[in-house]
Amino acid sequence: MAPVRTKTPLLPALLSLVIPGAGQMYLGARMVAASIFGTAVVLAFLIWFTLENFRVGLVEWGTLKTSWLWLLFAVFWLWNVWDAYRRAHGRTTPRLVSFGIPILLIYIIAWQVTDVNLLRLVTRFSDVQIIFDALIHPDLLTRDTVVHQGMTTIWIPCSNPPQTVGPGGGSGLPVGIDKPCGTVGDTLVMAGQGFEPNTTGNLYWQEYGGTNEVQVRSGGAPVLVTTDAEGKFVVPFAIPAFAGRDGLDPNSPIVNGIEARFIREVGPLKPSENFGTLIGKIEIKPAPDWMTAFGIMPVGATLPAFEPGGIFVTIALGLMATLISIVVAAPLSFFGAHNIMARVRGGTVIYYIARAIFNVTRSIDTLIWAIILVTWTGLGAFTGLMALSIHSIAAVAKLYSEEVEHIDPGPVEATTAAGGNLLQNIRFAVIPQIVPSFLAYSLLRWDINMRSATVVGLVSAAGVGFYIFEAIRKGGYREYAAALWCIAVVVLIVDFLSAYWREQIFKNEAQASSAPPKAFYQTPRGIFYTVLFVAVFILSWNLAQIDLGKLFEPAPTFGKVLLDFVSVDTSPGVLDSVMRNLLVTIFQALLATTLGGVIALPFAFLAARNITGRTRAALPVYYAARFVLSFLRSIEAVLYVAIFVFWVGVGAFAGMLALSITTFGLIGKLFSEAVENIEEGPVEALTATGANRLQSIAFAIVPQIVPPFISYAIYQWDINIRLATIIGLAGGGGIGQLFQNYVGQLQYHKAGTVILAIVIVVTLMDFASAKIRERLV
Amino acid sequence: MLRVEHLTKVFPNGTVALKDVTFEVADGEFLAVIGLSGSGKSTLLRCINRLIEPTSGKIIWDGTDLTALSPSEMRRVRRKIGFVFQQFNLVRRSNVITNVLTGRLGYVNTAQSLLNAFSKEDNDRALNNLERLGLREKAYVRADSLSGGQQQRVGIARALMQEPKIILADEPVASLDPVLSHSILKYLEQLNREDGLTVLCSLHFLDLVHRYATSAIALKEGQLVFQGLPQEIDDAQFKAIYGQEAQRVSII
Ligand SMILES: Nc1ncnc2c1ncn2[C@@H]1O[C@H](COP(=O)(O)OP(=O)(O)O)[C@@H](O)[C@H]1O
Numbered sequence A: 001m002a003p004v005r006t007k008t009p010l011l012p013a014l015l016s017l018v019i020p021g022a023g024q025m026y027l028g029a030r031m032v033a034a035s036i037f038g039t040a041v042v043l044a045f046l047i048w049f050t051l052e053n054f055r056v057g058l059v060e061w062g063t064l065k066t067s068w069l070w071l072l073f074a075v076f077w078l079w080n081v082w083d084a085y086r087r088a089h090g091r092t093t094p095r096l097v098s099f100g101i102p103i104l105l106i107y108i109i110a111w112q113v114t115d116v117n118l119l120r121l122v123t124r125f126s127d128v129q130i131i132f133d134a135l136i137h138p139d140l141l142t143r144d145t146v147v148h149q150g151m152t153t154i155w156i157p158c159s160n161p162p163q164t165v166g167p168g169g170g171s172g173l174p175v176g177i178d179k180p181c182g183t184v185g186d187t188l189v190m191a192g193q194g195f196e197p198n199t200t201g202n203l204y205w206q207e208y209g210g211t212n213e214v215q216v217r218s219g220g221a222p223v224l225v226t227t228d229a230e231g232k233f234v235v236p237f238a239i240p241a242f243a244g245r246d247g248l249d250p251n252s253p254i255v256n257g258i259e260a261r262f263i264r265e266v267g268p269l270k271p272s273e274n275f276g277t278l279i280g281k282i283e284i285k286p287a288p289d290w291m292t293a294f295g296i297m298p299v300g301a302t303l304p305a306f307e308p309g310g311i312f313v314t315i316a317l318g319l320m321a322t323l324i325s326i327v328v329a330a331p332l333s334f335f336g337a338h339n340i341m342a343r344v345r346g347g348t349v350i351y352y353i354a355r356a357i358f359n360v361t362r363s364i365d366t367l368i369w370a371i372i373l374v375t376w377t378g379l380g381a382f383t384g385l386m387a388l389s390i391h392s393i394a395a396v397a398k399l400y401s402e403e404v405e406h407i408d409p410g411p412v413e414a415t416t417a418a419g420g421n422l423l424q425n426i427r428f429a430v431i432p433q434i435v436p437s438f439l440a441y442s443l444l445r446w447d448i449n450m451r452s453a454t455v456v457g458l459v460s461a462a463g464v465g466f467y468i469f470e471a472i473r474k475g476g477y478r479e480y481a482a483a484l485w486c487i488a489v490v491v492l493i494v495d496f497l498s499a500y501w502r503e504q505i506f507k508n509e510a511q512a513s514s515a516p517p518k519a520f521y522q523t524p525r526g527i528f529y530t531v532l533f534v535a536v537f538i539l540s541w542n543l544a545q546i547d548l549g550k551l552f553e554p555a556p557t558f559g560k561v562l563l564d565f566v567s568v569d570t571s572p573g574v575l576d577s578v579m580r581n582l583l584v585t586i587f588q589a590l591l592a593t594t595l596g597g598v599i600a601l602p603f604a605f606l607a608a609r610n611i612t613g614r615t616r617a618a619l620p621v622y623y624a625a626r627f628v629l630s631f632l633r634s635i636e637a638v639l640y641v642a643i644f645v646f647w648v649g650v651g652a653f654a655g656m657l658a659l660s661i662t663t664f665g666l667i668g669k670l671f672s673e674a675v676e677n678i679e680e681g682p683v684e685a686l687t688a689t690g691a692n693r694l695q696s697i698a699f700a701i702v703p704q705i706v707p708p709f710i711s712y713a714i715y716q717w718d719i720n721i722r723l724a725t726i727i728g729l730a731g732g733g734g735i736g737q738l739f740q741n742y743v744g745q746l747q748y749h750k751a752g753t754v755i756l757a758i759v760i761v762v763t764l765m766d767f768a769s770a771k772i773r774e775r776l777v
Numbered sequence B: 001m002l003r004v005e006h007l008t009k010v011f012p013n014g015t016v017a018l019k020d021v022t023f024e025v026a027d028g029e030f031l032a033v034i035g036l037s038g039s040g041k042s043t044l045l046r047c048i049n050r051l052i053e054p055t056s057g058k059i060i061w062d063g064t065d066l067t068a069l070s071p072s073e074m075r076r077v078r079r080k081i082g083f084v085f086q087q088f089n090l091v092r093r094s095n096v097i098t099n100v101l102t103g104r105l106g107y108v109n110t111a112q113s114l115l116n117a118f119s120k121e122d123n124d125r126a127l128n129n130l131e132r133l134g135l136r137e138k139a140y141v142r143a144d145s146l147s148g149g150q151q152q153r154v155g156i157a158r159a160l161m162q163e164p165k166i167i168l169a170d171e172p173v174a175s176l177d178p179v180l181s182h183s184i185l186k187y188l189e190q191l192n193r194e195d196g197l198t199v200l201c202s203l204h205f206l207d208l209v210h211r212y213a214t215s216a217i218a219l220k221e222g223q224l225v226f227q228g229l230p231q232e233i234d235d236a237q238f239k240a241i242y243g244q245e246a247q248r249v250s251i252i
């Protein structure tokens, strides 16, 4: 850096003092200068905006209100001056400062904007145990129960003078208490006999003749009633506060009931009522028309039939959306392929339009599409299907297009040289090349659509999503838990099948044959698959009760609603709200990525075959870690929101936590694959020098995985921004919540602004993340 | 007769691949096109059937200026011009006969061909051409299960489906080993001698040129630097075409 030394260091330092980065610019470090200036602008905006809107870092001195974060900003500014000074001498400054301060600032702001409150996680932990308990006991199977109870009565409180006999009455087996009257906190002793020997039951305090009751507790735990070998019990307990609910007036004592209740489960496990709604049940139904028509069954006969539950509607939606998107996206994808469109006059314009439509359409989440479409086709499975299909068509078409662009151009050249026209070239030189990857993408999409189908019902009132929505609304956490388990099982099966079939596509191919092969639709395999697909489609169509007619009878206001959506509201008030909520969403995604990523770090090693999969002792750890990751990942973040809303309350914090659970599952898998892909050479070399396992991880593995980990984390942040846009639909705060509010208030033009903002942010993020990852590799 | 007049090709990025190239090929010739890699051989051959659009100049074939034809007229003319590629350009996942049948695309009805419904006649023609190239029994295996030499023979069979009058071969043996090179060039020689097809073939090795070609042209940096009989390429010519440091190497 000899020529630099000729410049005086004071001038660049001064320049940087006036404008951040100016000194660096003067010294010819243009990229550095641009980064410093850009960072300064962004940080200043964030500090100012979040102070105004979220009171982040607010300090007040008399009438002066400002943010203490400006202090950190000043440190950054001074660093920039120092850097310019040192740079003039050809030296550098520690990265810890240059990167550390902006990152610190951003996390502080993110923390406040997303309303993080760790204390709430702790203080409300006992509440959330109900949910954990429900997760372990989902409402799927039950047993018949036999109840033995005995109830007696008491006066509350004692009159003056105290009653000498109790109120009388009671029911069930003989029980009694030692006092005729009492007040809250008095100790009573209950005794009973004739019960089943050696069993344990509970005590309940009841409103006499009414339906209200509470379980009698002592120090938080329920009072247990245990019978001896002869079926007798004696149990002391204190009168609960519930007894005083109507006041304690000695002039008008009230009768209360005390019941000892023993519940015993008998008989085999059987599907619960909820199992029927969720998964399905066998019902006796009139035989179907075609059976009676063909004389297989007499008219009026009945048959046991399977009545599918919500999860099957969801499966049907996922399947149909996938089939529809394959059929529609395959031809569309050629319009988005540059190498094809370059051969058509005006094709390049079509290409850009097609790609733009694909990108905009897929940057709007399925759930948001569903909300938009509800205004057209109303609530129901059909709307869900359309939302899934639209998003899926765009996503699949984009991938297909890229695949068409990556074909070997040689065969196209050959068919062109033989005099083939465009259609013929596509048919003979392009399509044969893309079939396997199209199939693979379609299977992958099936997996994704299955997941999306589980949530689309949250807004379109169909399938398991709707079921969950209802369960949460009623506070039925065991039903909610049952649905989560059910979804996890279905998604894991689909995940497995999709991966297995994708593997098969590229395997069994080149078979030699001496006879002309039959066309696909003439082979038994072909006929089987064709019939299967048609059958599955028709079955799904019926199951989800799709009514195409709805397309043509939109609500009378639909035209106006559509106009409203398109006529984006850009008034400052709306833009301000959108901006605020977008910031929340972006920071939620950032924190969720960080949190999920940090927890996933150790898990990545536990779930890596080359770390824990090697010894028999560690193998269970490997499988357990894999299972935890797969399970958590199989459930969409929106479905977790309910847990955290219950735990820490509605808002951005709950949404961020829900998002971090899914992140943990997703990124844990990516990380563990990165660990599995490391080269063994360095590990071997270190082991040879006598290093132990931990040392070889630290020195041979960690350096290899840092770049992919960072790359995956950025990728995940990109994904999380998309996911965060819908977290709010379930009460998780951010832009989704704003969208739902606007739609709820029928302010569609404002909702249109939100959609536009989402499209812009998602697209920018997509672009930025791809660029950054490119540079990292 | 094929006449190339003042042919120039400038690629959009500014590369001048052909500069005012003029030459003539009589019917029934086996013309070798030689030159260093990057000298414009591929560009020249592709300009002749307009796989690459020439920037200026004329290509006159049997009295028609090919550069003046509309795209659909050009497609009709292409049927009579077979093309054999260095990288074979087969659809690897399709079977051999399907690849061969694509040579027929210029003749068949579009709608029918899209349904893969080739006539019995075309099918027989494909099998016959494969027979001729010694690949009859490979008709129904996937193209990528064949060896390189076999794939190039499929490429020739595909070109023959066009019932061409002329064959353009762009370094047809550059991806093959010497023994296979001879076997492929012998097929081209056979087509040239027995069927009377004109062959324009770019080649890398001079002794292959001597062995098979009836005349030769040489390109250097897009310009025609030699035209004459293969035997006329003496050491001085050779150095002019390939540069001072080049050594004559021989291939079996
Ligand atoms: N599509 C293209 N765009 C730009 N330049 C090209 C293109 N194709 C070939 N060229 C250039 O044109 C020149 C001639 O190339 P080519 O005809 O392939 O030579 P050869 O076949 O003799 O090796 C080379 O400099 C090559 O880099």
Ligand SMILES: [Mg+2]
Pocket (backbone or CB within 6 Å): B038, B041, B042, B043, B170, B171
């Ligand atoms: Mg070439």
